[in-house]
Amino acid sequence: MIAAPPAAAEGGRKLAGPLEQFEVKRLVPITIGSTDASFTNASLFMALAVVAITVFLVGGMRGRALIPGRWQSMAELSYEFVAGMVRENVGSKGRQYFPLIFSLFMFILFGNLLGMIPYSFTFTSHIIVTFALAAFVFVVVTVVALARHGLHFFTYFFPQGAPVAMAPLIIPIEILSYLSRPVSLSIRLFANMMAGHTMLKVFAMFTVLMGIFGFAPLAVNVALTGFEVLVAVLQAYVFTILTCLYLHDAIHLH
Amino acid sequence: MSLKELGDRLAEARNRQDGGGGGGRFGGDVPRSSLGWAFRIGVDLVSALVVGVGIGWFLDHTFGTMPLFLVLFFFLGAVAGALNVWRLVTRMGMVSTGKPAEQASAPGPDDDRGSSGRG
Numbered sequence: 059m060i061a062a063p064p065a066a067a068e069g070g071r072k073l074a075g076p077l078e079q080f081e082v083k084r085l086v087p088i089t090i091g092s093t094d095a096s097f098t099n100a101s102l103f104m105a106l107a108v109v110a111i112t113v114f115l116v117g118g119m120r121g122r123a124l125i126p127g128r129w130q131s132m133a134e135l136s137y138e139f140v141a142g143m144v145r146e147n148v149g150s151k152g153r154q155y156f157p158l159i160f161s162l163f164m165f166i167l168f169g170n171l172l173g174m175i176p177y178s179f180t181f182t183s184h185i186i187v188t189f190a191l192a193a194f195v196f197v198v199v200t201v202v203a204l205a206r207h208g209l210h211f212f213t214y215f216f217p218q219g220a221p222v223a224m225a226p227l228i229i230p231i232e233i234l235s236y237l238s239r240p241v242s243l244s245i246r247l248f249a250n251m252m253a254g255h256t257m258l259k260v261f262a263m264f265t266v267l268m269g270i271f272g273f274a275p276l277a278v279n280v281a282l283t284g285f286e287v288l289v290a291v292l293q294a295y296v297f298t299i300l301t302c303l304y305l306h307d308a309i310h311l312h
Numbered sequence: 313m314s315l316k317e318l319g320d321r322l323a324e325a326r327n328r329q330d331g332g333g334g335g336g337r338f339g340g341d342v343p344r345s346s347l348g349w350a351f352r353i354g355v356d357l358v359s360a361l362v363v364g365v366g367i368g369w370f371l372d373h374t375f376g377t378m379p380l381f382l383v384l385f386f387f388l389g390a391v392a393g394a395l396n397v398w399r400l401v402t403r404m405g406m407v408s409t410g411k412p413a414e415q416a417s418a419p420g421p422d423d424d425r426g427s428s429g430r431g
Contacts, residue, residue, distance in 0.1 A: 234364050234385075234392035235399075242359035242396070246352065292348075 076259040080183055080252065100181045107168040107181075115164075136164065140298070147302035151309050158198065159305075162191070163298040170251060170290030174283070182293075183251040185244060192240035192247075195301050203308035214311055243300055250293045254286045356396040364389015 086097035118133030126134055140160045144152045152159075166182060173180025181187050203211045215232040216225060261282060264275035368385030372378050 230388050231392045231395060234360055234367075234389055235395050237367075238356075238360035238363045238389075238392060238396060241363055242355045245359060246355050249355070250351075296352075 074259075076256045076263065079179075079255060079259060082184070099179045100184065100187070103169070103172055103179045103181050107165060107172055110168050110172065111164045114168075143299060143302055147299060148306045148309065152302070152305055155202075155305055159298060159301060162195070162301060163294055166191070166247070166297055167291065167294035170294055171287070173251065173255065174287055174290060180251055180255055182247055183255055185248040188248040189240065189244040191297075192243035195243065195304065196240040199301075199304045199308045202305065203311070206309060207311055211311065214307075239304060243297065247293050247297050250289055254282070254289055258282055258286060353397050353400060356400055357393040360393035360396050361386070361389040364392060 082098045082100050084096040084098055085102060088095045088097060115133050115136075118129040121127065121130055123130060137160070140163050141156060144156050144159055148155065169180065169182040169187075172178050173183065203214070215229050215236070217228070217232075220228055258279060261275045261279045265272040265279065268275065364385040364387075365382065368382040368389075371381035371385070375381075
């Protein structure tokens with residue numbers, strides 16, 4: 059629904075608002091007890107992302123050629139990219155968390171990129187989705203830190219060398235700073251995706267409304283579409299690299 | 313080539329890949345635009361405040377002490393946000409914390425700590 063010109067040109071139909079593209083629609087209504095567990099367009103695109111990732115990786119590696127073709131190169135490149143990121147930012151101890159980081163990166167990347175296809179839905183533009191991802195990362199990182207360092211983990215909240223008298227002030231601040239991680243992680247991804255897609259829609263509306271002069275916003279939209287593809291990849295990268303940094307902190311403490 | 317030889321070479325290659333200590337480098341120096349910087353710093357600043365106010369409001373709501381914890385955690389959240397930004401900025405090498413004593417002893421015309429507008 060994003061890059062496509064609104065179908066309002068032929069009169070009568072109302073122009074879709076720039077935020078209507080984010081509406082979650084029930085495709086298959088399911089109710090479990092009193093909980094609404096419907097299969098929505100968000101669920102559909104999450105499932106599509108998983109299917110696309112599986113096809114991309116499994117299909118690409120099917121040949122297992124020593125000299126990779128284009129498709130296999132792309133699959134290997136994505137693997138190498140995340141592997142390098144984990145090695146550089148977490149260290150060799152982070153290798154066991156590679157599957158987690160890789161899944162996270164591919165899911166967000168494909169979610170962002172699928173959203174760039176006209177008429178599709180961007181599930182990463184919903185804060186509840188990005189917050190669920192970030193909260194999952196937060197829980198995993200905290201559990202890893204607790205498992206590796208036990209109670210020693212709590213010294214993380216009190217920097218070495220600080221005067222003990224400052225503890226009542228420093229510890230709450232450090233805990234708040236730690237708790238703000240999932241919030242900033244989720245807001246960053248969600249706000250980037252939502253702002254970009256809203257902007258695309260607004261310029262698409264200008265194109266329709268301005269008639270013959272619509273070429274100017276159309277040109278802007280072409281540039282914005284390119285920019286949005288960049289943002290889609292960059293934000294997946296930023297989310298993943300911050301996960302790596304948090305994991306690094308959890309493994310090494312300070 | 314024997315299997316053992318192959319194993320040795322594999323181990324050697326893995327060691328090389330780890331780059332010695334393999335402790336991981338601290339800080340993700342993502343090349344970013346200034347807009348990206350501004351956005352990231354802004355989000356980091358506000359998110360801690362949001363968490364602080366949320367916790368404060370929740371505690372007040374639970375104990376019925378309406379403004380007390382809200383005010384307290386508002387300020388704690390604000391400080392935590394500033395701390396987030398400080399960590400981000402020092403980690404990215406925007407602030408020179410390396411040799412503060414040396415710089416303080418020689419505050420020449422090149423001392424750029426106070427001139428935020430120049431960068």
